[in-house]
Amino acid sequence: MSDPYAVVDGTAMAVFETYIKTTPERLWEAITDPEMRAKYSFGVATQSDWKEGSQYTSGVPGVIDIATGENLEVDPPRRLVQTFTALWSDEVKAAGTSRVTWEIQSVADDSCRLTVVHDQLPERANGELYGGWMMILSGLKTLLETGEDLTTPGSLRYSGASQ
DSSP states (O other), X not given: OOOOEEEETTEEEEEEEEEESSOHHHHHHHHHOHHHHHHHTTTOEEEEOOOTTOEEEEEETTTEEEEEEEEEEEETTTEEEEEEEEOSSHHHHTTOEEEEEEEXXXXXXXXXXXXXXXXXXXXXXXXXXXXXXXXXXXXXXXXXXXXXXXXXXXXXXXXXXXX
């Protein structure tokens, strides 16, 4: 796989794309349902009312806060645009606020193309800010296609942390 990270006009971005055998509605649910999200996102649940202008928080309750931000655009089941402020370390906090865009496109009747763009990153962004996306998206794909969890280094990091 090629490096998803690029710098354009002094602003960094990382772009990820995958195809998933599911419907746009089921994919949207997996992105916005805290329990489903925790299954493929290192045990991290994301809480929000998923309305434009509302806030969200991501973390493992009682263990670690991962991120916070605002839902800038909410268009189920097609597009979700959020600000992203990482909280898990002083190094990533120093990067400030970036943006994550989830775009869902139907492919025929049984599949979707999911594109995740993490942009507005600083030019020399800490790789931790965008380095976990492939594990998260692989876990999402596995969950939706098989109903099973995918073991990744990220999932092992917080496994059992919220129990």
